[in-house]
Amino acid sequence: MNSPKSNEFYIGWKDGLPPRTRRLLILFITALFTFSLGITYLVVKNQKPFNNHQFELGNIQEFSGVLVYNPAPMLLTEGGIPETVSDELLLVGYGKRGALGFLQEIEEEHGQLRQRKITLRGTLIHGDGRAVLELTEKAKSLVEADEHEVFNQREISSPQPFQLEGEILDPKCYFGVMKPGEGKIHKSCAIRCISGGIPPVFRSKRSDGTFEYSLMKDTEGQDINQRILPYVAENIEISGQSQMVGDWNVLYVDMDKIRRI
Amino acid sequence: MGVSYQAILWNKSKKRYDLWMSLFIILVLAVFVLAQMTLHPSITIETLIIRATAFTAITLLHIILIIGPLCRLDSRFLPLLYNRRHLGVTMFLFALVHGLFCIIQFHTLGDTNPIASVFLSNQNYQEISEFPFQILGFLALVILLLMAATSHDFWLKNLTPRIWKGLHMAVYIAYALVVGHVALGTLQYESKPLYWVMLLGGFVVIAGLQIFTGLREVKRLRSTSEKTKDKFVKVCNFDDIEDSRAKIVTIGSENIAVFRYDGQISAVSNLCRHQLGPLGEGKIVDGCITCPWHGYQYFPHNGQSPPPFNEKLKTYEVNIRGNDVWVDPKPKPPGTFIQPAKLEGSAS
Known part of the structure; x- marks a missing residue:
């Protein structure tokens, strides 16, 4: 330590700063404030923009439609949701849970609801053409249910081979709950959500730069949540057979051919 | 303190x-x-x-x-x-x-x-x-x-x-x-x-x-390799140390602050008892060595904090031969009084 030009000596418990010390500190603190505030602005300005997906937190709404379980729990509505998104509401549970457990609880109390027109209460999550309904009130999310089954008229295409590059997402966070709901910084959350039963969605890029979102099953049509956890939020290549089921593309993934890129 | x-x-x-x-x-x-x-x-x-x-x-x-x-x-x-x-x-x-x-x-x-x-x-x-x-x-x-x-x-x-x-x-x-x-x-x-x-x-x-x-x-802090005589090691000239300031020397494993004040020399451990701050970079203020970090104080002749405080430093024997300052690197127990060495002809 040296300040050879001065015999100044600062003692904290004595009042006041020696004059040369004061001058240096004023300069230093001014520079520090200016530099730090400049860096603060640059950090924010240069960060990746967030998507405009919406989580309508606090706005519990009722939606009516036909409940289906394949390829994932969904409510096939006839409107009542934003025009820009699919009428096929993907159902998810409260927190990082899938809807299946809560729906089973509801069915235990009200009987089988599959293929019935029902009304559910929940919180809407929507963005980029897709809508998800969180069963915020868990097993108390059912408002009413018709007694009669409704014939499911969703179009189902023939299976086609596919090979895609992209990222496995949890649709609840990605379509609105979290900003961002993708990539490395969201990886552990996506793993928790998918592990908890939320259907995994594969996001791949089309040639025009827009995204395509597909539900994922294994080649036998079974859930693959636990088996794909090591690949969640990573850039991977997958292949198998795909087919359209209503508005959703479903990928029947060959687990042995998943490849990190 | x-x-x-x-x-x-x-x-x-x-x-x-x-x-x-x-x-x-x-x-x-x-x-x-x-x-x-x-x-x-x-x-x-x-x-x-x-x-x-x-x-x-x-x-x-x-x-x-x-x-x-x-x-x-x-x-x-x-x-x-x-x-x-x-x-x-x-x-x-x-x-x-x-x-x-x-x-x-x-x-x-x-x-x-x-x-x-x-x-x-x-x-x-x-x-x-x-x-x-x-x-x-x-x-x-x-x-x-x-x-x-x-x-x-x-x-x-x-x-x-x-x-x-x-x-x-x-x-x-x-x-x-x-x-x-x-x-x-x-x-x-x-x-x-x-x-x-x-x-x-x-x-x-x-x-x-x-x-x-x-x-x-x-x-x-490199250990001094100055000459030794009896048990003392020559550390510097008296004039090398500014008044009310110190020279820090390392002899063997001892980290020592040699203070000059009122025409005399005292040596204490360089490590403040508070946070091991460098006392040798401090100053004698109101007759006390004052740590540059948080202002902890010690008397130079016995390494003790002024009452009611009770921190104590190791002290070292010193003497002045001609214009040279000599220190015995063997420390005395913390708080031990050591007669300050005076420059010959000094009035203080």
């Missing part, structure tokens, strides 16, 4: 320090939040809290880590050191809010215990870009928690300064973990190279200052 326990010994300097620190934090937070709301209006409140607290904490950590070497470069920076622990505890509180919000946001309401989930959710240790970066942040937070919890002088006294100092040197491990946490986390998501420039720039500044001042210190 410690006599009895008090939560915080406030004085004007500390209040002024905390005022400037608060102003700095408020301004950084204000710019961060306003810029986010303006440039990225769709940000969620949770993300805003997570990012704002992370940025504030890492900014404060950088400032904390450059204060030490700056003080070694120029003693006029010492007022920044005086209340640095308040800066440290504040930084920890921001890091804690960041950590808690991340755990709540990313790990609660799932099928696994949230703390276990931090360690178990991402297990890809094979690829550096996919490395589970949250574990690094969690470990850094644990270190910062230990440091903040033991930051009070109560712990300094009970753990002993050497152990306390060793524990608080772990801030460098915490910093390394934080750099890894950011590099393997956020910087794997954000694509602009500017963030790498900022992170590495901060690292280069901190490491550069620490290495530069450390090497200077090593050079200065």
Whole structure:
């Protein structure tokens, strides 16, 4: 330590700063404030923009439609949701849970609801053409249910081979709950959500730069949540057979051919 | 200086320090939040809290880590050191809010215990870009928690300064973990190279200052190889030491501050009993050696703090032969009176 030009000596418990010390500190603190505030602005300005997906937190709404379980729990509505998104509401549970457990609880109390027109209460999550309904009130999310089954008229295409590059997402966070709901910084959350039963969605890029979102099953049509956890939020290549089921593309993934890129 | 326990010994300097620190934090937070709301209006409140607290904490950590070497470069920076622990505890509180919000946001309401989930959710240790970066942040937070919890002088006294100092040197491990946490986390998501420039720039500044001042210190503390006579070692000429100041010498394993005052010489341990501060860089004020870090005081002839304080330093025998100052490097027990050596012909 040296300040050879001065015999100044600062003692904290004595009042006041020696004059040369004061001058240096004023300069230093001014520079520090200016530099730090400049860096603060640059950090924010240069960060990746967030998507405009919406989580309508606090706005519990009722939606009516036909409940289906394949390829994932969904409510096939006839409107009542934003025009820009699919009428096929993907159902998810409260927190990082899938809807299946809560729906089973509801069915235990009200009987089988599959293929019935029902009304559910929940919180809407929507963005980029897709809508998800969180069963915020868990097993108390059912408002009413018709007694009669409704014939499911969703179009189902023939299976086609596919090979895609992209990222496995949890649709609840990605379509609105979290900003961002993708990539490395969201990886552990996506793993928790998918592990908890939320259907995994594969996001791949089309040639025009827009995204395509597909539900994922294994080649036998079974859930693959636990088996794909090591690949969640990573850039991977997958292949198998795909087919359209209503508005959703479903990928029947060959687990042995998943490849990190 | 410690006599009895008090939560915080406030004085004007500390209040002024905390005022400037608060102003700095408020301004950084204000710019961060306003810029986010303006440039990225769709940000969620949770993300805003997570990012704002992370940025504030890492900014404060950088400032904390450059204060030490700056003080070694120029003693006029010492007022920044005086209340640095308040800066440290504040930084920890921001890091804690960041950590808690991340755990709540990313790990609660799932099928696994949230703390276990931090360690178990991402297990890809094979690829550096996919490395589970949250574990690094969690470990850094644990270190910062230990440091903040033991930051009070109560712990300094009970753990002993050497152990306390060793524990608080772990801030460098915490910093390394934080750099890894950011590099393997956020910087794997954000694509602009500017963030790498900022992170590495901060690292280069901190490491550069620490290495530069450390090497200077090593050079200065290199053991003296001056001639010996009887048990005494010649350390310098009387005129080499400014009045009311000291020369620091290292003889064998002894780190000694040789003070000149009122035409006489006394030698004490160079390590302040408070936080092992360099007493030899202090000054004789009101007849007492005064530590440059926090103003702890000791009498030069016996190494004792003035009453009612009770800290004691090791003392060393000294004598002056001609114009040369000689020191016996064998220390006396702390607080032992040693007759100051006077320059022949000195009136004092």
